[in-house]
Amino acid sequence: MIVAGLSACTPESREGVVETQFASYWYQGTAEVNVFDLQQSRYGAVRPGKAVLIFVTEDFSKSKQVKLDAPEENSSDAQKVLKLNMTRDFVTGVYPYHTMLSVFTPVYEESPAPKLTASVTEWCGQSFTQLNHKSGKYTAKQFSYFESEGDLESKLDGQAEEELFTLIRLHPDLVPLGNVTLIPSLIFQRFAHIPLKVEQATISRKALGSDQAEVKVVYAEIGRTVTIRYQQLFPYEITGFTETWTKANGQQEVTTATLTHLRQMPYWK
Numbered sequence: 001m002i003v004a005g006l007s008a009c010t011p012e013s014r015e016g017v018v019e020t021q022f023a024s025y026w027y028q029g030t031a032e033v034n035v036f037d038l039q040q041s042r043y044g045a046v047r048p049g050k051a052v053l054i055f056v057t058e059d060f061s062k063s064k065q066v067k068l069d070a071p072e073e074n075s076s077d078a079q080k081v082l083k084l085n086m087t088r089d090f091v092t093g094v095y096p097y098h099t100m101l102s103v104f105t106p107v108y109e110e111s112p113a114p115k116l117t118a119s120v121t122e123w124c125g126q127s128f129t130q131l132n133h134k135s136g137k138y139t140a141k142q143f144s145y146f147e148s149e150g151d152l153e154s155k156l157d158g159q160a161e162e163e164l165f166t167l168i169r170l171h172p173d174l175v176p177l178g179n180v181t182l183i184p185s186l187i188f189q190r191f192a193h194i195p196l197k198v199e200q201a202t203i204s205r206k207a208l209g210s211d212q213a214e215v216k217v218v219y220a221e222i223g224r225t226v227t228i229r230y231q232q233l234f235p236y237e238i239t240g241f242t243e244t245w246t247k248a249n250g251q252q253e254v255t256t257a258t259l260t261h262l263r264q265m266p267y268w269k
Contacts, residue, residue, distance in 0.1 A: 013108055016171030018234075022107070025235050026082070028264070031056035034238065035261040040090045041245075041253035042097070042191070049090025049097075051257045053238060054267065055169055058083050060104055065115045065132055079114075080107040084166050088187070095123035099187050105166035112138075113163045118186035129186045129196070131160065138183065140196055149193065158198035161185045161226065164215060165238060168230050175215050177203050182217070184224060185243075192245065194222065207232065212239065223247065237262060 013019050036051040059071035060081040071078040081104040088099045101118045116131040125145030131138040137157045144150030158181040167174040182201045189196050202218045211233055217226040223246035231237045243255040 014110060014170060014174060016173045021234055026057045030264040031267050032264050033267055034259060036257040037260050038088055038090060039256045041255045042092050047090040047092055049088060051088045054085040056083050081105055082107055082166050082169060097122045101162055101187055103162050103166050105163055112159060116160050116162060120190045127190050142196060156183050156198055158183050164228060169236050172236060177205060
């Protein structure tokens with residue numbers, strides 16, 4: 001269930017977040033469900049599928065970094081977050097892939113997402129990654145059926161790429177621009193089978209016309225480029241995204257997602 005009240009609110013909001021406007025859209029006891037046509041590049045071919053982005057506000061425990069069951073009984077520990085659950089479903093050959101990512105971004109505090117999780121499930125096996133932000137850094141735990149990728153634990157000092165989606169939804173001005181230290185996408189890291197570590201990236205933003213804009217992330221070292229397209233006006237809906245990976249041998253893989261449906265609904269019912 002979603003607590004629609006403002007139990008975790010504080011008088012101060014993040015820069016650009018207009019409380020009355022934000023509350024009128026996000027605190028109505030519903031979630032926003034976005035369905036995308038997905039063209040996922042995998043194993044040298046583009047695989048058709050579906051991506052779903054679910055945005056919803058929740059009361060989150062500052063100490064345990066989990067959703068609070070009874071925030072009204074733990075107001076001092078409650079933190080309002082905008083949660084993103086992103087799934088991708090596609091088939092390669094004869095077997096299906098399912099990925100899920102969760103991001104929890106504070107609505108009011110000027111602080112990084114306290115937690116991110118990502119899982120990849122397919123017929124070969126499954127893997128799981130969790131990032132917890134404590135003492136100024138992320139503690140990363142990785143579990144995998146691949147010997148070289150699990151079980152591992154490390155410290156990461158950087159912002160998570162996937163939090164850019166939730167920052168855009170809060171207000172696009174919250175996205176850092178210029179040279180930034182980022183943790184590349186947790187899903188990409190599993191697909192590419194590269195070490196989970198911070199990378200230097202350049203983030204830019206530009207208007208596209210018709211009230212559309214895009215945020216572009218370029219990782220020169222690993223050959224990855226991510227473009228997120230969105231509406232410039234509140235509530236800043238995500239309209240699509242593109243991921244391009246140029247491998248060391250020059251081979252390029254391009255994944256695209258284009259919004260087809262958006263609906264606010266109590267999906268948990």
